[in-house]
Amino acid sequence: MIYLIWKKEGFEKDFLSLIATYLIRILNRPNEDHLWFLYALMGLYLFTPILRLYLQKASQQEQFYYLGVWFFFATIVFFLAEFTPIKIGIYYQYLSGYVGYFLFGHFARNFNMQKKHRVIAWIIFAFGLALTITGMWYCKKYEIKSFYFEDYLSANVTLMSCAFFILLKDLHISDSLYKFIAPLNRASFGIYLVHIMVMAELYRTGGPLSDLTKMGHELYMVPALGISVFLISLFIILALQKIPFLKRIVP
Numbered sequence: 001m002i003y004l005i006w007k008k009e010g011f012e013k014d015f016l017s018l019i020a021t022y023l024i025r026i027l028n029r030p031n032e033d034h035l036w037f038l039y040a041l042m043g044l045y046l047f048t049p050i051l052r053l054y055l056q057k058a059s060q061q062e063q064f065y066y067l068g069v070w071f072f073f074a075t076i077v078f079f080l081a082e083f084t085p086i087k088i089g090i091y092y093q094y095l096s097g098y099v100g101y102f103l104f105g106h107f108a109r110n111f112n113m114q115k116k117h118r119v120i121a122w123i124i125f126a127f128g129l130a131l132t133i134t135g136m137w138y139c140k141k142y143e144i145k146s147f148y149f150e151d152y153l154s155a156n157v158t159l160m161s162c163a164f165f166i167l168l169k170d171l172h173i174s175d176s177l178y179k180f181i182a183p184l185n186r187a188s189f190g191i192y193l194v195h196i197m198v199m200a201e202l203y204r205t206g207g208p209l210s211d212l213t214k215m216g217h218e219l220y221m222v223p224a225l226g227i228s229v230f231l232i233s234l235f236i237i238l239a240l241q242k243i244p245f246l247k248r249i250v251p
């Protein structure tokens with residue numbers, strides 16, 4: 001609702017009509033693209049009781065089988081549909097989507113990771129990263145209108161995400177580093193929610209930093225712009241968390 005107010009959508013309506021419009025919009029779809037994951041999470045949480053029953057009975061091998069089938073239908077079939085004339089006629093919707101990530105988190109948490117598994121994870125992550133860079137470069141060079149290599153359910157992103165999860169799973173964090181990270185962690189969700197407004201206001205045409213988007217090579221300008229948005233968003237959230245009333249509702 002904050003995003004609708006920020007955009008001043010529906011302000012010409014009376015109060016009750018405005019609230020009804022906002023509620024319908026919120027139920028219908030995310031009001032900003034970066035909120036997509038909230039709707040995905042709601043669907044996963046509704047499915048969790050059923051998934052919990054499956055996990056109570058399924059062996060590790062059966063869970064691994066499901067993850068393999070999920071990876072094939074969620075990423076490989078997606079690739080074939082995007083870049084080849086091959087279409088899979090099997091009804092596989094219940095085997096795709098974000099439920100595989102959900103299940104993988106459970107599987108990896110209970111799997112006895114050894115040093116060799118972390119080495120394999122590093123190799124898979126590097127391969128996924130190289131595939132992402134190469135695929136995006138290829139699509140741009142040959143003007144292929146596809147966002148496959150940027151999609152969260154592409155093979156390259158899935159491999160990178162799962163491998164990175166494994167690498168972080170048993171990562172040891174020192175007390176000094178934890179003291180630095182903890183405040184950032186508490187503010188992370190708020191930063192995520194507010195950063196889109198920061199970007200829109202700062203980099204819009206005529207905005208304070210609009211010219212920065214045209215300066216320098218994207219190799220260093222993209223990280224620089226990302227860091228600047230992060231720091232400004234962090235400052236906003238930390239400031240709001242200091243206000244007595246707002247600190248109870250600001251994530």
